[in-house]
Amino acid sequence: MKDREAVLLRPSLGRTLFFVAIAAMSLVAIDSTLAKTERLETAAQAARFYGEGQRLVRDGKYAAAAESFRSAIANARDNTEYPLALGRALLGAGQLEDAGTALAELLKADAMAGAPNLEMARVLAKQGQLEEAAFYYHRAIYGQWGQDANANRVATRFELADLLAKRNSKADLLAELLPLQDQASIDANTQKKLAGLYLTAGSPARAATILRDLVRAQPQDVEAHSGLGDAEFARADYAAAQSAFVAALRLSPNDTHVQSALELTDRVLILDPMRRGLSGQERYERSVHVLELVAAKIPQCITAAQATADADLINAVNAALKQRVAVPGQTDAVEANVDLANKLWQAERTTCASAVSPEDQPLQLVLAKAAQ
Amino acid sequence: MTATPRTLTSRLHSWIEELRHSENQLTLFLSLVVGVLVGLVTVAFILLTGRLAAHMYPAGGAGWRRILVPTLGSLFTGYLLVRYFPFARGSGIPQTKFALVVNDGNIKLRTIVGKLLCCSTSLASGIALGREGPSVQVGAGVASVIGRNAGLKVEQVKALIPVGCSAALAAAFNTPIAAVMFTLEEIMGDLHATVLGTAVLSSAASWMVLHFFLGDDPLFHVPAYRLVHPAELAVYAVLGVVGGLGSVAFVKLLLGMRARFLRLPARTVWMHPVAGGLLVGLLGYFFPDVMGVGYQYVDRVLNGDAVLKMAVLLGALKIVATATCYASGNAGGIFGPSLFIGAMMGAATGGVAHKLFPGVTADPGAYALVGMGTAFAGIIRTPFTSVIMIFELTRDYTIIVPLMISNAIAYFISQKLQHATIYQALAAQDGLHLPTHSHAPSGPGNVTLAMRTSPPMLPAQMSVEAAMRQMKDSELDAWPVATDRGLGGMIRRADLGKAIAAGSDGITLGSLLDDLSAGNPTLDEFPHIHPDHSLHVALERMGTSGLDVLPVVSRANVRQLMGIVALDDVLRVYRVLGRPSRTEPGEGALP
Structure with missing residues (x-):
């Protein structure tokens, strides 16, 4: 009875559901068409804004470009290229906070995306937040890159290395260079850059190895010869440095850097009592000369810094000069003289605390080499 | 070979028979159907409005279009509303409540079609009204049409109305939870209404339809704001006062202007909307952001791209524009404009506070965000909905406590200075006495x-x-x-x-x-x-x-x-x- 009442109450349920189904299908068709049209139009609009922004970036109008990129984003929020472009434009415009915000949004969606991490690292580096910048550089290095992933990773690591070189963070820099040596391409420029960074990181031996190979491969490369000279000079192999500089100067006689480096190297070699191939007598005379040069600086220093002069230093000079006369044998005498000269030099550096003059540079280098 | 179709047909028949005999199953099924269908209709409404707007205002179009298009648009819709769709005028919320409370849940198909057509045209032309209120009436209408044609009893049809409302709002605002809350709080006037389950079902169904066609993109993209300092709560309280007073000013202006329009001779009704269209056009010529619902500008303000003077000016102009558009009888709602007005009030308050106390206050964008909810609570007077809605619109939970404080103050001020809610007052102007929650x-x-x-x-x-x-x-x-x-x-x-x-x-x-x-x-x-x-x-x-x-x-x-x-x-x-x-x-x- 109850069922019959229900049926009587709703005689048109089936028919209504049929019409509802027809209406729903029609609406699906309408919605699909409209949605597709809208998607196409907004994507085209976004692309127009993006193109305009790119043009403005090329013209150096970063602030205006950022506005165009914002409009592009508003039209196509799924596109990750647009927020990245916005971040770059804002970075270019010097709006670092806004750039950071834009990139942070992008990174929220994909924390390991390579390019946004790199841009974020650049923003933070510009803000002076170097620790944080290094963190994002590393995320960029180990993150996801669409095309040319290896090249991008190497370039990013080089950028980080440059930043660390500027900060003079030698240990950190060396830690970046070691993997770079395996990843970087073997082209000459990359190898020369790598060698330069090794020099900055305080690893001239590695730099010299790279450049020696390069010189062998490209004997006409002036920069390679010059770089090798610098590397050999840094590792105190002045004879090798001289050879490299001479080779470089032969290829490029007007290179002032090589000229001055060679001149300095020559002066060091003339002064160096430890240079290979010298006779015992010559070695001894050079050691005496070095001692005399250092000793001669003491009174100058005292005169120049009368306020800080003290009796202990004077006594040390006199004692040293007496020791010079009392040397028992020639070989020992060379070492003793050089050792004394080193002590005096250190004392002079401590007391005077002035910058080493260009004239004293060879002396300093000889003493440094002897101290090793 | 023919066995399979026969089986399917007979299965379908027996399933429909089953539905006929089971009240609960039928209710749930129809809620789902209403949710999907309303979702589809609302998506069509959104896309149609967007397509029309794109053609009315092509990229790089001349400035005079901003005067001519809303004027002609309002003239066209004004004629349609008087001649063919008299019940499609205005927001749609009072009309929906009227249908639910007085008219046995009866909303005609003609009204739905009229509402969609007129609102799409007027909103696309730049009229400073929103699509959410109209969507609610359309949703309720779809539910009513289905219920009545399916042979449901009057009470069952009435129970289906809030189901349509929540589905419509979920799709129109992309806020499924707030849609259910609004339906209970405003349409039903009872947070414990028995339609909760079916409203949730339809809301979810409609929201899924929206996402299927338009993707998962919130209405506003807001950076993660937070409370900078506990003292900032005092500034949010001030924003509550500003929002409350601003809301009352808006509501009183709208009601006052509408009362004047209603006193004009009946034969002039078809041309009343032109007043709104022309005003919006003139304002829009100089300040294009006043036109339409203005969500793009709100999005910019929420992201901190706000200039104090501009926020104050646009907030004031939007109040005048929306009040005039609505009062003159254009088709459209006040949800969206409320959010715009609130965002401007918030940005202005936040801008001043940030200038005075930069160390303890957040960016003006955070205040714009809270301001949206504040104005909504002050104008629409649904405080729970406004909190949930802001949360859903922005998907940011961190600003909820300041929002609650600001909302409560705005709601209190609005209630003290304007006794009847805006929808009650609008209905009363039309001679309809809608029930209030206190009179349940x-x-x-x-x-x-x-x-x-x-x-x-x-x-x-x-x-x-x-x-x-x-x-x-x-x-x-x-x-x-x-x-x-x-x-x-x-x-x-x-x-x-x-x-x-x-x-x-x-x-x-x-x-x-x-x-x-x-x-x-x-x-x-x-x-x-x-x-x-x-x-x-x-x-x-x-x-x-x-x-x-x-x-x-x-x-x-x-x-x-x-x-x-x-x-x-x-x-x-x-x-x-x-x-x-x-x-x-x-x-x-x-x-």
Whole structure:
């Protein structure tokens, strides 16, 4: 009875559901068409804004470009290229906070995306937040890159290395260079850059190895010869440095850097009592000369810094000069003289605390080499 | 080969039969159907509006379009609204409540089509109104059409209306939870309404349809704001005050302007919307962000791209533009504009605070975000919905506590300075008396229990002496008076006596009623009660009006007398005067 009442109450349920189904299908068709049209139009609009922004970036109008990129984003929020472009434009415009915000949004969606991490690292580096910048550089290095992933990773690591070189963070820099040596391409420029960074990181031996190979491969490369000279000079192999500089100067006689480096190297070699191939007598005379040069600086220093002069230093000079006369044998005498000269030099550096003059540079280098 | 289709058909038939016999299954199934269909309709509405706008305002179009298009658009829709779709005017929320409470859940298909067509055109042309309110009416309409055509009972159709509302709002605002909250809080006026389950189901279904077609993109993209310092809560409280006052200003301006438009001759109604269109066009020529709903500009402000002067100016202009557009009879809602106005008020307040106390205050964007909810709470007066809605719109939970504080203050101020909610006031201007949450039935029952047939109405032209003679033998202390518009009010025996004692030569009941109601701004304010009111409300109104007899009138037309309620009848229901008489009160409950 109850069922019959229900049926009587709703005689048109089936028919209504049929019409509802027809209406729903029609609406699906309408919605699909409209949605597709809208998607196409907004994507085209976004692309127009993006193109305009790119043009403005090329013209150096970063602030205006950022506005165009914002409009592009508003039209196509799924596109990750647009927020990245916005971040770059804002970075270019010097709006670092806004750039950071834009990139942070992008990174929220994909924390390991390579390019946004790199841009974020650049923003933070510009803000002076170097620790944080290094963190994002590393995320960029180990993150996801669409095309040319290896090249991008190497370039990013080089950028980080440059930043660390500027900060003079030698240990950190060396830690970046070691993997770079395996990843970087073997082209000459990359190898020369790598060698330069090794020099900055305080690893001239590695730099010299790279450049020696390069010189062998490209004997006409002036920069390679010059770089090798610098590397050999840094590792105190002045004879090798001289050879490299001479080779470089032969290829490029007007290179002032090589000229001055060679001149300095020559002066060091003339002064160096430890240079290979010298006779015992010559070695001894050079050691005496070095001692005399250092000793001669003491009174100058005292005169120049009368306020800080003290009796202990004077006594040390006199004692040293007496020791010079009392040397028992020639070989020992060379070492003793050089050792004394080193002590005096250190004392002079401590007391005077002035910058080493260009004239004293060879002396300093000889003493440094002897101290090793 | 033919066995399979037969099986499917017969299965379908038996399933429909099953649905016919099971109330619960049918309700759930229809809720799902309504949710999907309303979602599809709302997506079509959104996309259609967008496509129309793209054609009306092509990229790089001339500035004069901003004046011409809204003017012509409002002229076109004004004609359509008067000629073909008279019930598609305005927001749609009061109309939906009217359908639910008074009209047995009846919304015509024609109204749905008219609403979609007129709103799409007017919103695309740049009219400063929103799509959310109209969507609610469309959603309710779809539910009504399906329910009625499926042969559901009136109560079942009425139960389907909130289902359509929540589905529509979920898709229009991309806020499925707030949609359900709004349906319960505003449409039903009861957070514990039994339709909660079906409303949630339809909301979820509609939201899924929206996501299928338009993707998962929030309406606004907001950076993660947070409370910078506990002292900032004081600034948010100030924002609550600003939002409350701004909301009241907006509502009063809108109602005031609408009252003036309603007083204009009926033959001019078709051209009223042009006033809104032209004003928006002129303002939009100089400030394009005033046009339309303005969500793009709100998005920019929320992201901190706000200039203090511009925020103040645009907030003020939007108030004027939206009030004019709505008051002049354009099709569109006030949800969206409320958010715009709130965002500007928030950005302005936050901008000032950030200048004065930069160390302890967040970016103005955070205040714009809270301001949106504040204005919504102040204008629409649904505080729970506004909190949830802001959370859903922005998907940011961190700003909720300041939002709650600001909302509560704005809501309190708005309630104090503007007694009726905007939807009640709008409905009242149209002669509809919608129920409020405070008047929900409570106690022993509603007025129908004590209602009795009214004595014949006394004509307004009747002299007081004649009226006194007619009332002399009646047990009733007051009688209804009929004017040319219908019920004019109640006249008490005591008032007649006083008039006669004071010398009543030539005084008619109509003039006496006018004298008695001199303190009231309109005659619509005469004391009355509706059949669904509780007896508590009847007693309260008898107490405040001094009448022992109240007219029971229709919610659809306050001048339509349905019966009367006398104090003795109410007391009988309360068993203060013994058991109620089954012959008198209640006899005339339904005319």
